[in-house]
Structure formats: structure tokens, C-alpha cells
Amino acid sequence: MDFYHVNAHEFKFQTLEQYVLQPFVDLGVPTKDIWYAGFGNTLYDMYAYHRAGIAAYRMFLIDKKSRIYACDATIVSPGEDDNCSKRDVAKLDHPKQYESLKGTLFVTGYLDPDLMTYILQE
Amino acid sequence: MISGCTAYDLILVDGRGREAHPDDDSNTTVFSMGACMFRFGSYTSSSDDDRRMMMTIPPPRYTVYLVVHDRRTGDTLRFPISAHNTLQQQQPTTTGDSSLLSQPQPHDPAALQQLVEALTWSSPDRTVDGPPYPANFVLVSSTEHGETILGMAPMRIFVVLHSTSLAIVDVDGTITTSTLSGFWNTAVRQDYSIRHCHAGVVPFLHQLVHRPTGTNASSSTTPTIQCIYLTNRPITYVDATRSLLNELREDIYTLPKGPLLGFTGNLAGVFQVGLSCHDVYAVDTWRVHTDKGALLLDY
Numbered sequence: 001m002d003f004y005h006v007n008a009h010e011f012k013f014q015t016l017e018q019y020v021l022q023p024f025v026d027l028g029v030p031t032k033d034i035w036y037a038g039f040g041n042t043l044y045d046m047y048a049y050h051r052a053g054i055a056a057y058r059m060f061l062i063d064k065k066s067r068i069y070a071c072d073a074t075i076v077s078p079g080e081d082d083n084c085s086k087r088d089v090a091k092l093d094h095p096k097q098y099e100s101l102k103g104t105l106f107v108t109g110y111l112d113p114d115l116m117t118y119i120l121q122e
Numbered sequence: 123m124i125s126g127c128t129a130y131d132l133i134l135v136d137g138r139g140r141e142a143h144p145d146d147d148s149n150t151t152v153f154s155m156g157a158c159m160f161r162f163g164s165y166t167s168s169s170d171d172d173r174r175m176m177m178t179i180p181p182p183r184y185t186v187y188l189v190v191h192d193r194r195t196g197d198t199l200r201f202p203i204s205a206h207n208t209l210q211q212q213q214p215t216t217t218g219d220s221s222l223l224s225q226p227q228p229h230d231p232a233a234l235q236q237l238v239e240a241l242t243w244s245s246p247d248r249t250v251d252g253p254p255y256p257a258n259f260v261l262v263s264s265t266e267h268g269e270t271i272l273g274m275a276p277m278r279i280f281v282v283l284h285s286t287s288l289a290i291v292d293v294d295g296t297i298t299t300s301t302l303s304g305f306w307n308t309a310v311r312q313d314y315s316i317r318h319c320h321a322g323v324v325p326f327l328h329q330l331v332h333r334p335t336g337t338n339a340s341s342s343t344t345p346t347i348q349c350i351y352l353t354n355r356p357i358t359y360v361d362a363t364r365s366l367l368n369e370l371r372e373d374i375y376t377l378p379k380g381p382l383l384g385f386t387g388n389l390a391g392v393f394q395v396g397l398s399c400h401d402v403y404a405v406d407t408w409r410v411h412t413d414k415g416a417l418l419l420d421y
Contacts, residue, residue, distance in 0.1 A: 011354070011385060012352060012354075015352065015383055015384075016290065016352070018156065018157055019130075019133065019156035019157055019159065019383055020133060020156060020288065020290075020350060020383070022154075022156060022157075023133060023134070023135040023154035023155055023156050024135055024154070024284065026135075026154040026228075027135055027137035027140065027154050027284050028137075028140070029137075029140070029284050033285075033287070034287065034288055035287065035288055035289075035290070036287035036288060036289045036345065036347050037289045037290070038289070038290040039289070039290065039291045039292060039296050040290075040292040040295075040296055041292060041294075041295030041296045041301065042295065045292055045296075049290060052290075054290070062295070062296055062320065064295075064299070064300065066299070066320045066321060066322075108322075109320055109321070109322060110320055110321065110322030110323045110325075110326040111321055111322035111326075115326070116326065116329065116330065116333075119330065120333070
């Protein structure tokens with residue numbers, strides 16, 4: 001029996017880059033204008049989406065209880081202003097580090113009307 | 123014929139009308155497309171006589187073609203796919219040049235333009251509401267006696283505008299309620315009922331793409347959104363996954379149409395990938411073990 005030793009996040013990032021992102025890049029479209037949102041259920045999804053260019057606060061993590069977290073918690077360094085506005089963060093080195101980005105919680109998940117409002121806001 | 127011929131969908135980006143940049147070499151590129159993903163299962167001859175016969179015949183040349191229906195003329199167009207999974211002209215100007223195989227070949231621009239014209243000539247104002255265009259990857263064997271079609275892998279081509287924004291949606295665990303059980307119930311048992319999915323996922327995605335305009339101040343600046351479904355499922359389950367995405371219903375809503383992209387490995391590779399992610403959440407109640415080479419699941 002053959003096993004493919006491919007990590008999920010590497011596979012997804014490669015797929016997004018080669019089959020989705022590249023056609024837009026070839027046409028000169030800025031990466032920030034390509035992605036609107038990313039929905040996944042593991043931190044590995046968040047890692048892959050972020051590497052592909054989706055802003056962290058446009059990534060949404062759903063758990064087994066159908067609760068959805070927006071990855072909009074900013075990473076604050078010592079001495080940094082705690083009131084810094086929502087912004088994209090630098091790429092993290094390991095998928096598990098994206099646990100710290102779980103921010104706004106939508107308790108009822110897809111049924112939460114605030115989720116659509118949140119996504120559509122500028 | 124080869125069994126197990128499957129392919130993921132293609133995304134073709136229409137760059138007409140985008141703003142020109144003086145220093146941007148991509149101004150000459152009007153259309154662009156992702157690489158082709160297909161799989162043709164292993165061919166097995168039907169008898170020992172066939173195998174002996176095949177050994178005495180000069181080896182055939184195998185070519186994969188992208189075959190589409192030209193909506194203008196009603197003809198069937200076929201574009202050869204290079205060794206780098208890119209689209210080439212229908213009648214290549216050079217043949218037998220093995221040096222080309224070692225060089226990455228982008229999609230041929232003329233072939234892309236011809237493909238777009240053949241698919242969309244009747245719908246110049248296409249939007250994300252427009253239907254995806256059916257096509258096939260066809261594996262052809264060519265000998266001195268003629269051509270033989272060995273396999274066909276149906277797929278769809280999605281033409282999106284360069285100004286379209288993309289929403290990536292994972293399938294198992296994001297649309298379905300669980301990774302392994304979601305895969306088992308929807309892909310293997312082919313149970314497409316909503317009970318295996320998160321409540322509200324279908325109306326949410328439907329309304330995200332087909333949201334009404336003019337009802338709020340930000341709607342005029344919200345771009346057109348195209349959903350792209352990304353899955354860990356192996357390519358052999360692409361038809362079952364497409365069926366799930368097409369047939370899933372919740373209330374009056376259906377999932378928005380979008381290309382399906384996924385894993386190019388096998389089922390064992392899927393579980394290898396899935397199990398590597400389980401240190402993040404509690405381990406599913408599935409137990410995976412092997413028995414004489416077979417992959418077994420206990421729930």
C-alpha cells in the first residue's frame with residue numbers, strides 16, 4: 001500500500017498557489033485583490049490560506065460544534081499598543097500558532113446573522 | 123477503456139478590461155488558466171492474448187486532450203495537453219521535439235483565446251450566475267493504424283473575471299460536520315442529506331454569492347464573489363464530491379456553483395493527511411487499521 005507523505009497544509013497551499021492564484025498573478029492582479037475569504041475547520045487550513053495570501057481576519061475557522069471563529073485576534077508584542085486596529089499579521093511559522101489568532105466568535109456559526117454582516121463590512 | 127478517469131475543474135480567468143500598467147509585462151496576457159488536474163486509472167488488458175499482441179506492436183503515442191463543444195459552430199474542439207499539464211494549440215507547429223518536454227510550458231495564449239471564444243461567445247455578460255462549461259479530458263492512443271480513445275474524464279471550466287474575488291471553502295469538516303465521518307457518509311455512502319452538514323452552511327454560502335444589491339452602503343463596493351471548493355478527498359472521489367455540492371439542499375437554498383479542486387493522491391494518502399491533523403482537536407472515534415493490505419474503518 002502506498003502512502004503519500006504530504007502534509008495537508010502543504011498540499012492545500014500548493015493547490016491554491018498553482019491552480020487558483022497563479023492565473024490571476026499572470027494577469028497582474030494584486031494578491032490582496034484576489035481573495036475575499038477562506039473557510040476551514042483546522043489550523044492547517046488557516047496556515048495554508050494565510051500563506052496563499054488571504055488576510056488573517058478574512059479567515060474563518062469552524063469547529064465540530066459549528067461555532068465559527070474569525071482569525072482577527074491581533075498578535076501584540078510587549079510594549080505595543082493594545083488598541084491597534086484589526087489588520088493582517090505576518091505569516092506564522094507553524095499551523096498551531098494560528099490558535100492564537102482565534103478572535104471574534106460566532107456562537108451559532110453559519111446561522112449567526114452577525115457573521116454575514118462581519119464578512120461584508122469593509 | 124480505462125476505468126477510474128477523473129479530473130478536477132479548471133479556472134479560466136478573463137483579463138479583458140483590466141487596467142494597464144506601463145511596467146507590467148502581463149499586459150500582453152489576456153486570458154490565464156490554472157494547470158490541468160486529471161487522473162486516468164491503470165489500463166488492464168482483458169486477456170493473455172491481448173498482452174502478447176501489445177508487446178509485438180510498436181508502442182503507441184499517448185496524448186491527453188481537452189475536448190470542448192464550440193457553441194458558435196457546433197463543432198468539437200480538442201486541445202492537446204503538454205507534459206506540464208498546460209493547454210497547447212490544436213495543431214502544434216513542432217512535433218517530436220523532445221527538448222520541449224524538459225522546459226516548463228505555459229498555456230498557449232492563442233489556445234486560451236480560442237477556448238474562451240468557443241465557450242462564452244453567446245454570453246458576453248457572464249457573471250458568477252452563469253453555468254460552468256462542461257468539458258472532458260480525453261486520453262488518446264495514436265498508432266500508425268489510427269487513434270483510440272482510452273478514457274474520458276468529465277470536468278467543468280469556470281470562466282471568472284479578473285475583478286472577481288474568491289472565497290475558498292473546505293469541504294470535509296467545513297461544509298460537512300466531521301472530517302472522516304463526513305467523508306464516509308457523503309463520499310462513500312453517497313448520503314447527501316443536510317444532517318451530515320453544519321446547519322446554515324448552504325443558505326450562508328448561497329447568500330454570500332447571491333446577496334442583494336443596494337440594501338446597504340457597502341454593497342456597491344463589495345466585489346463579485348466566486349466560491350472555490352477545496353478538498354482533501356482523493357481525485358477518485360471527485361464525482362461523489364461534485365454530487366454532494368450539486369445536490370445539497372437546505373430550505374430553498376443550494377450551494378453556489380464553483381470549481382472543485384482537491385487531493386491528487388489515493389485514499390490511503392487522504393487518511394495519512396487527515397490523521398496528521400488530529401493533534402489539534404480531539405481524535406475522532408474512527409479507528410483506522412489495515413488488514414492484509416485493506417484499509418478498514420471502525421466507527
